Amino acid sequence: MRLHAVTCGYMRLHAEELYGGSMLLKGPQDIPESIRNHLSQNEQSVFLEAYNNAWSEAQSESDPKVRRDRAIQIALQAARWLKS
Numbered sequence: 001m002r003l004h005a006v007t008c009g010y011m012r013l014h015a016e017e018l019y020g021g022s023m024l025l026k027g028p029q030d031i032p033e034s035i036r037n038h039l040s041q042n043e044q045s046v047f048l049e050a051y052n053n054a055w056s057e058a059q060s061e062s063d064p065k066v067r068r069d070r071a072i073q074i075a076l077q078a079a080r081w082l083k084s
Contacts, residue, residue: 055068
């Protein structure tokens with residue numbers, strides 16, 4: 001499955017590649033290219049919504065990198081579920 005490689009590689013993404021300061025995604029163009037290139041338009045919409053929800057719900061996490069990585073993992077799982 002092509003998303004498997006993305007899931008394994010998401011931890012390598014740099015904060016500056018991800019959304020420059022604001023961690024909420026405003027549109028598909030804000031999804032890191034290394035992830036976006038593996039998603040259809042529908043999957044990008046699902047990723048976007050799942051990521052923003054996960055980011056908002058993880059407010060108790062003080063480390064933004066950990067919070068971002070969890071949000072990415074949840075969003076990738078949601079996009080993968082859409083594929084099945």
